[in-house]
């Protein structure tokens with residue numbers, strides 16, 4: 001394959017990106033990030049521009065991983081859509097650059113990357129933090145992230161029961177109809193989460209939908225939505241009682257309403273657990289507050305490109 005510009009659409013990125021290959025690369029990148037060695041990784045907190053009339057945001061997520069030879073940026077728009085809107089709420093494009101020469105080498109769809117890398121990182125958090133015997137998975141939300149989380153969790157782990165709740169029951173039912181495996185549609189968040197060992201919150205909510213009083217002690221929560229400083233998915237009780245892990249301390253303290261507004265203490269980054277500098281307290285109730293990181297997009301895009309090149 002020549003050095004010409006590579007353009008990849010969503011189907012191609014989806015086909016080339018497998019969880020088996022993605023998960024170890026994300027683990028390694030997050031471990032490196034948590035060492036804060038700027039000669040190895042530079043990743044500022046995402047710049048976000050509000051698009052106020054449309055309840056939306058444009059995020060720019062650059063990163064440079066010197067040792068891996070990756071210079072990358074993702075541009076992502078995310079919106080709070082009205083119930084019933086047919087427009088997607090998260091859309092993205094990823095650009096890879098030649099680190100030495102500075103030109104763009106690849107432009108690829110970022111929606112598939114965002115869906116898969118976010119779910120893969122939640123799978124890493126679950127592997128480290130969910131109870132040793134985890135039988136019940138619960139997913140709140142029925143959109144893109146809910147689907148990628150269902151895919152990776154049912155692939156990587158074995159659950160006896162999977163439950164889903166969505167604010168419109170017919171959307172949850174539609175979600176289940178599109179799948180192979182058995183999933184129980186629940187009528188309320190409380191019904192869905194009671195007794196669950198692993199709970200994924202992947203909604204566009206800006207007020208808490210998950211309350212600590214409903215959560216089984218020792219459960220693990222992968223909290224994926226609420227990516228603005230004034231948005232919430234989890235209530236104060238849960239945030240203050242759980243041991244809280246994040247992807248990046250800087251990102252979480254700048255962008256997470258669940259952390260900022262509850263005053264919750266951040267115990268560790270996932271990368272610090274991967275590096276062994278902080279313990280995985282899996283016997284306690286744990287929250288992994290995910291905001292998304294540029295380096296996660298960067299290693300995903302590099303993997304996509306490598307896979308493509310290996311086919312030629």
Ligand SMILES: NC(=O)C1=CN([C@@H]2O[C@H](COP(=O)(O)OP(=O)(O)OC[C@H]3O[C@@H](n4cnc5c(N)ncnc54)[C@H](O)[C@@H]3O)[C@@H](O)[C@H]2O)C=CC1
Nearest residue numbers: 089090141142143144145202203204205225226290291292
């Ligand atoms: N942590 C991360 O790295 C990432 C986080 N996100 C965030 O994850 C969330 C889900 O994203 P997508 O799956 O792409 O969106 P989506 O639009 O495909 O799905 C959103 C789901 O949330 C539900 N929802 C929306 N408003 C709600 C409310 N007020 N209460 C309860 N449910 C509500 C919708 O019915 C739908 O089921 C968003 O908040 C998004 O910004 C998205 C990408 C990466």
Ligand SMILES: O=C([O-])C1=[NH+]CCC1
Nearest residue numbers: 076078227291292293
């Ligand atoms: O990391 C990411 O791409 C996003 N986080 C919140 C919305 C999009």
